[in-house]
Amino acid sequence: MSPRTKEQFKTIRDEKVNLILQAALGLFAGRGYASTSVSMIAKEAGISKGLMYNYFKSKEELLGEIVIGGFKQFLDLLVIEDESNVKKQEVIDFIDGNVNLLKQNPEYYMLYFSLLFQPKVFDLFKVEFFAHFEKTIKYMVAYYEKKGVRDPYTKARFLLAVFDGIGIHYVSDIEGFPLDKARDMMVGLL
Amino acid sequence: MSPRTKEQFKTIRDEKVNLILQAALGLFAGRGYASTSVSMIAKEAGISKGLMYNYFKSKEELLGEIVIGGFKQFLDLLVIEDESNVKKQEVIDFIDGNVNLLKQNPEYYMLYFSLLFQPKVFDLFKVEFFAHFEKTIKYMVAYYEKKGVRDPYTKARFLLAVFDGIGIHYVSDIEGFPLDKARDMMVGLL
Amino acid sequence: MSPRTKEQFKTIRDEKVNLILQAALGLFAGRGYASTSVSMIAKEAGISKGLMYNYFKSKEELLGEIVIGGFKQFLDLLVIEDESNVKKQEVIDFIDGNVNLLKQNPEYYMLYFSLLFQPKVFDLFKVEFFAHFEKTIKYMVAYYEKKGVRDPYTKARFLLAVFDGIGIHYVSDIEGFPLDKARDMMVGLL
Amino acid sequence: MSPRTKEQFKTIRDEKVNLILQAALGLFAGRGYASTSVSMIAKEAGISKGLMYNYFKSKEELLGEIVIGGFKQFLDLLVIEDESNVKKQEVIDFIDGNVNLLKQNPEYYMLYFSLLFQPKVFDLFKVEFFAHFEKTIKYMVAYYEKKGVRDPYTKARFLLAVFDGIGIHYVSDIEGFPLDKARDMMVGLL
DNA sequence: AATGAATGAGTCTTCATTCAT
DNA sequence: AATGAATGAAGACTCATTCAT
Numbered sequence: 012m013s014p015r016t017k018e019q020f021k022t023i024r025d026e027k028v029n030l031i032l033q034a035a036l037g038l039f040a041g042r043g044y045a046s047t048s049v050s051m052i053a054k055e056a057g058i059s060k061g062l063m064y065n066y067f068k069s070k071e072e073l074l075g076e077i078v079i080g081g082f083k084q085f086l087d088l089l090v091i092e093d094e095s096n097v098k099k100q101e102v103i104d105f106i107d108g109n110v111n112l113l114k115q116n117p118e119y120y121m122l123y124f125s126l127l128f129q130p131k132v133f134d135l136f137k138v139e140f141f142a143h144f145e146k147t148i149k150y151m152v153a154y155y156e157k158k159g160v161r162d163p164y165t166k167a168r169f170l171l172a173v174f175d176g177i178g179i180h181y182v183s184d185i186e187g188f189p190l191d192k193a194r195d196m197m198v199g200l201l
Numbered sequence: 202m203s204p205r206t207k208e209q210f211k212t213i214r215d216e217k218v219n220l221i222l223q224a225a226l227g228l229f230a231g232r233g234y235a236s237t238s239v240s241m242i243a244k245e246a247g248i249s250k251g252l253m254y255n256y257f258k259s260k261e262e263l264l265g266e267i268v269i270g271g272f273k274q275f276l277d278l279l280v281i282e283d284e285s286n287v288k289k290q291e292v293i294d295f296i297d298g299n300v301n302l303l304k305q306n307p308e309y310y311m312l313y314f315s316l317l318f319q320p321k322v323f324d325l326f327k328v329e330f331f332a333h334f335e336k337t338i339k340y341m342v343a344y345y346e347k348k349g350v351r352d353p354y355t356k357a358r359f360l361l362a363v364f365d366g367i368g369i370h371y372v373s374d375i376e377g378f379p380l381d382k383a384r385d386m387m388v389g390l391l
Numbered sequence: 392m393s394p395r396t397k398e399q400f401k402t403i404r405d406e407k408v409n410l411i412l413q414a415a416l417g418l419f420a421g422r423g424y425a426s427t428s429v430s431m432i433a434k435e436a437g438i439s440k441g442l443m444y445n446y447f448k449s450k451e452e453l454l455g456e457i458v459i460g461g462f463k464q465f466l467d468l469l470v471i472e473d474e475s476n477v478k479k480q481e482v483i484d485f486i487d488g489n490v491n492l493l494k495q496n497p498e499y500y501m502l503y504f505s506l507l508f509q510p511k512v513f514d515l516f517k518v519e520f521f522a523h524f525e526k527t528i529k530y531m532v533a534y535y536e537k538k539g540v541r542d543p544y545t546k547a548r549f550l551l552a553v554f555d556g557i558g559i560h561y562v563s564d565i566e567g568f569p570l571d572k573a574r575d576m577m578v579g580l581l
Numbered sequence: 582m583s584p585r586t587k588e589q590f591k592t593i594r595d596e597k598v599n600l601i602l603q604a605a606l607g608l609f610a611g612r613g614y615a616s617t618s619v620s621m622i623a624k625e626a627g628i629s630k631g632l633m634y635n636y637f638k639s640k641e642e643l644l645g646e647i648v649i650g651g652f653k654q655f656l657d658l659l660v661i662e663d664e665s666n667v668k669k670q671e672v673i674d675f676i677d678g679n680v681n682l683l684k685q686n687p688e689y690y691m692l693y694f695s696l697l698f699q700p701k702v703f704d705l706f707k708v709e710f711f712a713h714f715e716k717t718i719k720y721m722v723a724y725y726e727k728k729g730v731r732d733p734y735t736k737a738r739f740l741l742a743v744f745d746g747i748g749i750h751y752v753s754d755i756e757g758f759p760l761d762k763a764r765d766m767m768v769g770l771l
Numbered sequence: 772a773a774t775g776a777a778t779g780a781g782t783c784t785t786c787a788t789t790c791a792t
Numbered sequence: 793a794a795t796g797a798a799t800g801a802a803g804a805c806t807c808a809t810t811c812a813t
Contacts, residue, residue, distance in 0.1 A: 013772090013773075013774090013813070014772090014773050014774035014775080014812095014813065015774065015775080015776090015812080015813050016813095019813080020774080020775065020776080023775090024775095027777095041320060042319070042320060043233075043235065043319040043320075045233060045234075045235030045236055046235050046319065048802080048803060048804080049803075049804060049805080050802090058777080058778090059777065059778050059779070060778090060779080060804090060805085061777070061778055061779070061780095061805090061806080061807080062777055062778075063805095064804090064805065064806075065775090065776070065777075069804080069805080070803095070804065070805090121318065124317075124318050125315075125318030125319065127314075127369070127373065128233070128311065128314050128315030128318060129236075129315065130231060130232060130233065131232055131233060131236050132233075162382060164379070165379045165382040165383065165386070168378060168379060168383070169367075169382075169386050171370065172363070172366035172367045172369070172370040172378075172383065173362070174366065175366045175369055175370065176362035176363050176364065176365045176366020176367065176369070177359075177362045177363075177366070179317070179362070179365055179366070179369070180358065180361070180362040180365065181362075183317065188358060188362075189355045189358060192352060192355040192359075193355065193358070193359050193362065196355070196356075196359050214793085238785080238786060238787080239786075239787060239788080240786075240787095248794080248795090249794060249795045249796060250787090250788085250795085250796070251788095251794065251795055251796065252793070252794055254787090254788070255793070255794075259787075259788080260786095260787065260788090407772085421700060422700060422701055423615060423698070423699045423700065423701060424615075425613060425615030425616050426615050426699070426701050428806080429807075429808060429809080430807075430808095438773080438774090439773060439774045439775060440774085440775070440808090440809085441773065441774055441775065441809095441810085442772070442773055442774075444808095444809070445772070449808075449809080450807095450809090501698065504694075504697075504698050505695070505698030507694075507749070507753065508613070508691065508694050508695030508698060509612070509613040509616065510611055510612060510613075512613075542762060544759070545759045545763065545766070546766075548750065548758060548759060548763070549747075549762075549763050549766050551750070552746040552747045552749070552750040552758075552763065553742070553743050553746050554746065555746045555749055555750065556743050556744065556745045556746020556747070556749070557739075557742045557743075557746070559697070559742070559745055559746070559749070560741065560742040560745065561742075563697065568738060568742075569735045569738060572732065572735040572739075573738070573739050573742065576736075576739050583792070583793090583794075583795090584791095584792065584793090584794045584795035584796080585792050585795065585796080585797090586792095587795095589792080590795080590797075593796090594796095594797080597797085618781080618782065618783080619782075619783060620781090620782085620783095628798080628799090629798065629799050629800070630784085630799090630800080631785080631786080631798070631799055631800070631801095632797075632798055632799075634783090634784065634785075635796090635797070635798075639783080640783065640784090
């Protein structure tokens with residue numbers, strides 16, 4: 012019999028990769044990176060341990076792909092047309108985008124926050140993280156400057172801190188935390 | 202030399218216990234719980250591995266004691282004289298107390314936040330944590346109710362979320378984050 | 392295109408087999424048998440892992456074929472017309488044949504020597520090896536006997552030991568070792 | 582009860598380290614480095630796998646210590662009083678020293694030769710090896726120069742090659758190879 | 772004839788914990 | 793109160809081999 016075509020192989024690969032990524036995201040978020048074993052991931056994904064290494068060079072790389080992959084969602088949320096003229100609606104869209112992501116993908120946020128506090132792991136994607144973070148600060152400062160508030164930098168950092176606070180409290184207590192109303196309060200800070 | 206009195210033994214014991222607790226706190230905060238080995242802790246504390254087990258039943262118990270021990274600091278900050286009449290100054294004192302702890306002991310906060318996102322570990326102090334948290338919410342709701350704001354519960358949860366956001370951003374960037382000004386902004390939310 | 396004839400299939404087969412043998416020889420010699428994976432061999436040969444198993448039952452069998460295959464070259468070098476009258480020129484031809492093989496195929500020698508010291512692997516071609524080795528000793532003894540030296544057996548074993556010493560030092564330092572002059576010295580020992 | 586004294590601990594350590602080194606030497610020599618597992622070594626030494634890592638950072642380091650340790654025996658054999666006047670007796674002593682080592686410790690030589698042909702492993706102690714080797718060449722060249730032979734360098738390299746050839750054939754066939762007579766023949770080459 | 776996904780046993784290594792002293 | 797040798801279970805990772813296509 013002739014071998015499978017390249018497309019067939021690609022399909023198989025993509026399916027399995029997704030299976031693994033999903034399983035790993037859930038476990039990393041729910042138990043922490045260090046406390047999740049490759050065996051657990053394989054079991055959760057319904058594959059053998061060995062196969063994971065067919066698709067990811069290491070447990071670390073697997074984490075990296077999850078993190079970088081999720082990161083792109085964030086990056087796409089911050090759309091500023093004119094850097095010298097950041098509009099309120101753009102900031103609101105940014106906030107709402109994040110709120111939606113939070114609702115749709117609380118697991119990913121869980122992971123994101125947990126990683127912030129695992130220095131050894133955090134080193135892996137420090138660079139991307141800070142690049143994104145600083146860009147966001149810059150835009151927020153520009154926004155508040157344009158608005159003419161007294162201390163735009165503090166305002167910007169405060170808002171972003173509030174942001175993460177909301178995120179943490181929401182993912183820690185999805186049922187109880189009033190996310191939508193908190194969103195309104197954040198918008199009130201603009 | 203005369204044999205040591207019970208008091209002296211107690212002192213030696215306390216000294217060693219403290220040594221171990223300090224070493225462990227630093228390492229847990231700096232590297233994560235799972236990535237810190239008992240050997241590291243013993244080395245850092247200048248004692249043998251075996252001795253640690255003389256004072257703590259397990260690595261997990263050691264963590265537990267650190268967490269519970271640090272927790273008491275939090276608890277003591279929230280002093281409300283009359284539950285039916287929460288005063289603004291009391292809330293401000295609570296905020297300032299926390300800000301001071303943050304400044305004096307960022308490591309502990311680092312650990313505290315990191316643990317929030319390691320469910321396995323979090324289980325150790327879940328009960329105390331939620332009890333404290335709910336009490337705090339209750340007081341804050343009472344405060345806002347008395348003040349007559351529209352949605353006291355949301356206000357309360359928002360403020361506490363902001364609180365943690367500030368904490369996280371501060372311990373993540375001690376040099377750069379404008380903690381004092383952020384504190385003023387928080388007070389402004391009261 | 393007309394269907395390939397049996398001959399053509401044979402050719403394709405032989406080509407692939409050769410590709411694999413060459414790739415494996417290089418890798419086994421360069422990294423050791425145990426440290427060379429089947430994946431590496433397949434990659435180096437430009438085929439899939441699965442195909443290798445179409446031609447060789449196992450990695451071990453592949454090694455066996457390389458060893459046996461290379462061994463035949465040795466065997467053909469020792470041409471003695473009359474066992475009771477071993478001529479000097481025949482021995483010189485044997486030496487020169489080996490020297491030429493060394494120059495043309497140092498990789499094979501590298502492998503050959505490395506296998507001598509991996510008993511598990513050595514077992515694969517022990518029998519052929521000792522048969523060849525003893526025959527060679529016998530001829531060399533006959534040669535020295537005829538020549539009338541005092542201790543022909545020791546002479547014979549010494550010469551063969553020298554032989555391997557030269558081989559090892561040459562393949563270990565192809566640029567630096569004066570093979571041709573060493574060859575002359577060996578001939579001087581006859 | 583009071584803890585063991587430092588001397589007691591040291592005794593235990595030294596004993597175990599030796600046990601491990603002996604077990605490892607035998608196995609590495611007999612099966613090759615790559616084909617010997619840490620489990621085998623532990624079993625052979627009568628200890629747990631974990632304990633090996635108490636004394637050696639890795640399997641590689643264990644190999645390193647064996648190799649370096651054995652290497653010192655070689656180095657001590659080559660004693661040249663005056664580099665510009667290498668005496669025949671000094672060279673003979675060198676040869677005899679090696680022959681004695683061969684007899685007493687064929688396993689070590691087995692290992693030494695097997696490592697020469699495991700490139701990945703060889704890299705670990707390349708530097709020491711070549712330093713020793715080049716020094717030996719230098720002295721032998723000096724010896725032959727002083728003696729006034731035509732091509733001292735070739736003579737030197739030839740002799741050292743012979744040396745290894747003898748070694749290989751001896752350890753490969755301890756019973757059958759006439760080592761003492763071969764030694765005399767080597768001395769005859771001086 | 773050919774592919775590469777998939778498996779599972781086995782490898783090196785780490786580490787919490789125990790224990791003799 | 794104190795040490796560190798010792799263990800064993802578990803973890804990340806590799807790889808020869810099989811198999812559906």
